[in-house]
Amino acid sequence: MVYATFFHRQAADIDAALASGLSARLSHAVREELRRVGRDVKAVEFEFDSHENVEKNFEGDYFLRFR
Numbered sequence: 001m002v003y004a005t006f007f008h009r010q011a012a013d014i015d016a017a018l019a020s021g022l023s024a025r026l027s028h029a030v031r032e033e034l035r036r037v038g039r040d041v042k043a044v045e046f047e048f049d050s051h052e053n054v055e056k057n058f059e060g061d062y063f064l065r066f067r
Contacts, residue, residue: 002039004030005047005066007054014048023048 006026008014017023023046031041049065058064 002034002044003047004044005049008048008050010052011050014050017048 004027006017006023008017014023017026027044027046030046031044034041034044054060054062054065
C-alpha cells in the first residue's frame with residue numbers, strides 16, 4: 001500500500017480543494033506518476049490534512065502526526 005498525504009494550510013482549505021476539484025487532480029497526478037514508474041496504482045490511499053490540524057493536535061510536530 002502506498003500512502004500519499006496532502007497538507008493544506010487550514011482545515012477550511014481541504015473543503016475548498018475538494019469542492020474545486022483540486023484534490024481529485026492531485027490524486028490523479030500522483031496515480032499517473034506511479035503508473036509512469038511502474039507502481040501498482042490500485043494500492044494508493046490518499047489523505048488530506050492541514051497544517052492547522054498538526055499545530056492544534058500534534059504540537060506542530062509532523063513526526064507525531066504520522067505516528
